Amino acid sequence: MTDTPKDRLTGFIARHGTIVMFLLIVLVFGTQAPNFLGPDNLANIIKQASFIGIAAIGMVFVLLTAGIDLSVGSVMYLGPLIAGFAMRDFGVGVAGGLLVAVAAGAIMGAINAFLIVYLRIIPFIVTLSTLFFFRGFGAWLTSSRQFDFPDEIRAFGLSSVMGIPTPILFFVAIAAIAHVVLSRTTFGRQVYAIGNDPAAAEKAGISTWRVKAGVYIICSTLAALSGFILIAQIGRLDTGFGEGREFDVIAAAVLGGASLFGGIGTAFSAVIGATMIQAVKTGLVFTGVSLYLQPMLQGLIIFVAVFLDSFRASQLEMLQRRFIRPL
């Protein structure tokens, strides 16, 4: 049986629906505001998407195991805060501060992992609790006051390499590493295996507790890193920083194609999801849409994207169905 051009087009859209949707959004805003498609703005979209995107890559690891991490917003706040104290009170440089933030994130992830894997408390409850605990700890450290970082951090946050802003470089590097880990390593295959069928994965000899602990540590580590990279651009950390961002992070991962039920998703899905959300937000600013309408339109566009994605998935499933005899 030969495919008609229409079938091939349907198949292509079904397989690459998320990217098609993303390009469609960019084109629609581009026709409304031509400088939306300018290189400066496209770079700006990716730069601003890096904050949620890096954290969303970590979230994909967790979602792949059918888990959830609600504490990422608080980790985004507490990780850089601890790094700030290290920089201010112990004279640690920017690179050292970044390592401290990452280490603090890993420790927070290890706390989540211990409670989820060792004490076997469900991830939703654990991470909801640590959401409050981590933020509360940060608020206690600062007495709820803003924290000003040493000046050199802004030089780092606003720097670029060969014209490419540092946040974009981090975003690309993290996405590439995560892609390799998920698609080319034993650990990555085990993550998918656990998400698809945890019982079967265990029977196959996979150390599920070790893999699950690993994904929560990765998720918090990347959340802390994303917080540090954003704060490095501003130089000041307010108590409300990161609040509610867990929803943006989960939305970015899911919008990119990751499943909340585990087993489906890639590092690339988080990148595309975060960039798509940021493109919508930026597009609404470019087109001068009323501030009252912006949240509604954002919600609507994201809903349509997810709806079309689920439609795409069902179409794809239908296309891949094998029949005993031709219809």
Add this chain to the structure above:
Amino acid sequence: MRHTKSMIAAGAIAVAGAAATLPGTASAASICFAFQDLETEFWVAGHTAITRTLEEAGHTVIERNANEDANRQLEQVRDCIAQGVDGVIIIPQDGESAVTIVNEAQDNDVPIAVFNRPPSDLSNGIIVVADNASIASQAVDFLAQEAIANRQGDEKLTPLIIVGDLGDPNAIGRKDGFYEAINRYPDDFNTPIEVASEWDAATALANLEAAVTANPDIDLLFTSSDFLFPTIRSVFEPRGMWKQRGEDGHVIMGGLDGDATACQLLKEGYIDATGVQDLYFEAEAALNAILSAIEAGEAQPNEVIEDPGFALTSANLAEREMDMWGCVLLSEGFLDN
């Protein structure tokens, strides 16, 4: 915390001003102080002024931090009422939840004062509120005149406003004040560009960067809160738009709150004006009103106390600097992290 020293000094200034005028209650009162969070310099300074003044006057302060959760704040106030407090002072999360909390206190015959962030219904409770629209209008009017005076050519100028959370009456008042001032010069300004911040630095950063990329020729910027100046700087600096007065490319800029960062930037010449809420007047007024009600046995006092505020500008900086609470904090080393 290095901040502590300067905050104690700031609190002491408030105590010196307010303690002398507090009503002399026969016995020490128990006051529940429920605040939504302390995320900006303004709230920190207001919190310090209120708690220290009450403690210095011998009253017991029960503090409750709602961490920006309106429902939690309602529960905290209910808990305070159950403990039998004599009065409640709240900094609410938003205008709607404030109405519910005020009604809850008044239904239980406990006098309540709302500090700075007004309920959407001003008819119940002691409401101490800055006239945000008027303060914003004063500051923006100065900015508009500066922009017109410095204009090169005949083209209309492009103003930009960073708007706060649309659920916060203060943010709406500031937006209204901005438009009131800009609309006084219809021949001089284009339609303003609006940038949403939701009172969040990361949101403001992303949206401002998009707005400036779309409209690189901004002539005047007004931020609805001074706490966003570091964010504005991180967008403007790489584009060569973060310049001092007199330098080529200086964007006429101002805000509202009157915090220490704004004071420093005004002195350095990076910004041109800021609308000032008289924090110490507001704290003193709230305390006086609630303690008077307790002393008089008045369970449902209803009063609106308005802080007219003023604009501290590059023109009146020398005379009025120390009228701004942020400049007082700055002189005490608040920003010496």
